[in-house]
Amino acid sequence: MIDENELEDSLRVCREIEDFKITDDLAMQNQLSGRDLFQNKTLQEVDKVLNGSWEEKTAEEPAPGREVSPGPDRESGQAEIQLSEPEPAGELAEEPQPVSKEPVKKVSVAKPVYASGTESGAQEEYAESHPFLRTLLGILICIVTALVLSLVITRYVAYHTSVEGSSMEPAFQNGDQLIVEKLSYYFHEPERYDVVVFPFSENVSYIKRIIGLPGDIIQIKNGEVYLNGEVMGEKFGKEERIADPGLADEEIVLAEDEYFVLGDNRNASRDSRFEEVGTIRRSQIEGKAWVRFYPFDEISTVH
Numbered sequence: 200m201i202d203e204n205e206l207e208d209s210l211r212v213c214r215e216i217e218d219f220k221i222t223d224d225l226a227m228q229n230q231l232s233g234r235d236l237f238q239n240k241t242l243q244e245v246d247k248v249l250n251g252s253w254e255e256k257t258a259e260e261p262a263p264g265r266e267v268s269p270g271p272d273r274e275s276g277q278a279e280i281q282l283s284e285p286e287p288a289g290e291l292a293e294e295p296q297p298v299s300k301e302p303v304k305k306v307s308v309a310k311p312v313y314a315s316g317t318e319s320g321a322q323e324e325y326a327e328s329h330p331f332l333r334t335l336l337g338i339l340i341c342i343v344t345a346l347v348l349s350l351v352i353t354r355y356v357a358y359h360t361s362v363e364g365s366s367m368e369p370a371f372q373n374g375d376q377l378i379v380e381k382l383s384y385y386f387h388e389p390e391r392y393d394v395v396v397f398p399f400s401e402n403v404s405y406i407k408r409i410i411g412l413p414g415d416i417i418q419i420k421n422g423e424v425y426l427n428g429e430v431m432g433e434k435f436g437k438e439e440r441i442a443d444p445g446l447a448d449e450e451i452v453l454a455e456d457e458y459f460v461l462g463d464n465r466n467a468s469r470d471s472r473f474e475e476v477g478t479i480r481r482s483q484i485e486g487k488a489w490v491r492f493y494p495f496d497e498i499s500t501v502h
Contacts, residue, residue, distance in 0.1 A: 356382060366462035367406060368437055376493035379486040394488040394501055397479050407470050408435060411459030417451045419444035437464045445472030456481040
């Protein structure tokens with residue numbers, strides 16, 4: 200048998216739960232609206248078991264929000280208990296929206312936002328939005344860099360030249376391709392027997408061999424070159440004897456910055472023996488022939 204006190208406690212708990220439904224919390228009221236966790240008939244059955252004992256106790260102190268009306272069998276201790284419906288406290292809250300079951304969308308990583316007004320940020324943003332222009336810009340930068348480097352190198356380091364004619368045979372043939380370097384003359388002055396390049400006119404440069412240095416006395420007589428009164432005996436000339444001494448028929452005294460040059464093919468060369476060329480000054484020497492790179496089977500340094 201269930202003890203009467205236990206039944207009374209159960210009844211009290213059930214009514215407290217029902218009291219909880221009458222609340223000022225609209226959201227909670229909305230959730231509990233229409234629900235009957237413990238039906239009134241259940242409470243009536245419990246009350247019947249207690250034979251009306253609960254009604255006597257609650258009649259003196261009715262619970263707030265309830266109306267107790269005696270049943271027809273008052274004398275038998277039975278009573279009908281009615282719970283007053285909770286009055287709506289103002290406007291009810293809207294019913295909770297069902298949880299969306301749509302698939303979660305992928306979130307792409309946003310591109311970095313550059314601070315407005317900064318030049319580097321604007322350039323980066325423009326480059327990212329125009330890949331073709333970025334590639335074209337890279338190519339243009341490479342071309343400009345190559346052009347600048349080539350100009351610097353050809354002006355101050357070395358450059359390419361082509362031999363035209365036969366005035367330097369047998370050392371060079373017509374069509375030979377040479378590299379003329381300038382670096383060595385930054386550290387020392389031109390030396391005897393160097394093969395040098397110097398301008399003859401605006402569009403033409405000559406390539407000849409240095410025979411006389413500043414301060415030397417040069418003269419050509421009896422088909423041979425005399426240096427400071429003595430036969431040089433050099434072996435660079437193609438012919439054994441020079442047919443035309445030109446200006447060197449008389450002694451030529453070279454100034455401090457003058458050089459006397461001859462072609463190796465002495466009888467087929469226009470050089471310092473002739474007035475249109477004459478002696479050349481140090482400032483006219485552009486560089487020294489360094490390497491012959493064509494024809495490929497005759498690649499060699501120049502001596």
